[in-house]
Amino acid sequence: MQSVADLAWEIAVLEEQVVRKELHLLSLYRAAFDQYLGVSPRASAQVQNLSPENGTHQCSDVMLHASETVML
DSSP: OOOHHHHHHHHHHHHHHHHHHHHHHHHHHHHHHHHHHTOOHHHHHHHHTOOGGGTOTHHHHHHHHHHHHHHO
16 A cells, blocks of 8 residues: 555656646647648747737637637
8 A cells, every 4th residue: 555645746746747648638739720820830939829809819819710700
């Protein structure tokens, strides 16, 4: 039988592995979504930096349209 400390350590290690896998999965989804939109990774990073006060609301329009298309 394992001690409580050992079990807590094992849980912490497993949680860290889950977080890493989630981040990897999100990066795969982002890459697939960028490919679907025909956006290069560099352009995708620039789109994320656009702000609404600069009058660049086109980013949200594109993302909204793309998410509607994906849901269909």
